[in-house]
Amino acid sequence: MAWFKKSRKPLEGPADKSSKIPEGLWVKCPGCAEVIYNKDLATNLQVCPKCGHHFRLSSVERVRMLFDDGVYEEHDADLASTDPLQFTDTKPYSARLKAGRAATGMKDALVLATGRIEGRRAVVCAMEYGFIGGSMGVVVGEKITRGIERAIAERLPVIIVSCSGGARMMEGALSLMQMAKISAALARLDRARLPYLSVLTDPTTGGVTASFAMLGDLNIAEPRALIGFAGPRVIEQTIRQKLPEGFQRSEFLLEHGFVDLVVDRRELKAAIARALGFMLPAAAPQAKPVETSVSAATPSEFETTA
């Protein structure tokens, strides 16, 4: 008589080698290779608690993070591109738009919102990388411009959070025109003596860097963000030289005077609030519009880095 009876079937063999951990519960940090519990990452604003690697935020996460209690009012959410050039590369632009909408639930690559940052009302534009690489087309340009115009009308500061591969090629010259359009609107904001803070996140490149992202009264970068015009590979091929270590990263740009501050995301909101407190009158700025003379535009303490 046997001591043990094998009543149950042996366990399944190694047919299914894939992990049994539900998808998205754990994330491996590209900075330190640490495996992080997703909830810990979420409570830490998507910053690795071990090494401080900044994961990319969606535009909605970004505005929630900046506004008090995550409360904000969105504007012009229904603006959508009409594919004016009927453009097709490897696939039609209309199909890319459709895919972007399905992936993000948004009509285009930007959230325009108003809300309060430590009690002070502000206009925030946040770019969405998940929508065709956060590229700037007609809709992004129009929404930012409307945001700036709203800020001028209501005497509010503007914060634009860039996260973009640049101008949207599928809209050709129409996308490039947004650079001039937004820059002109920012000039009007400047004449109205209202502050504009530019927040550069990973990545900020191409026509976005070449226009509004570098025009802030303060240009604030997140740590280790890729910020540049052309990519490093293109530059290396053009100048036939090896680029220095950390080239086009926030810290390198700070050292060379291209950005004013590098701020950890966990301190970003406080830094923005502090800067706004310094630049704007202390009394509730939304109560009564202050009359300013447009012609008397003396250079402010914060000169634009245009």
Ligand SMILES: [Zn+2]
């Ligand atoms: Zn890490």
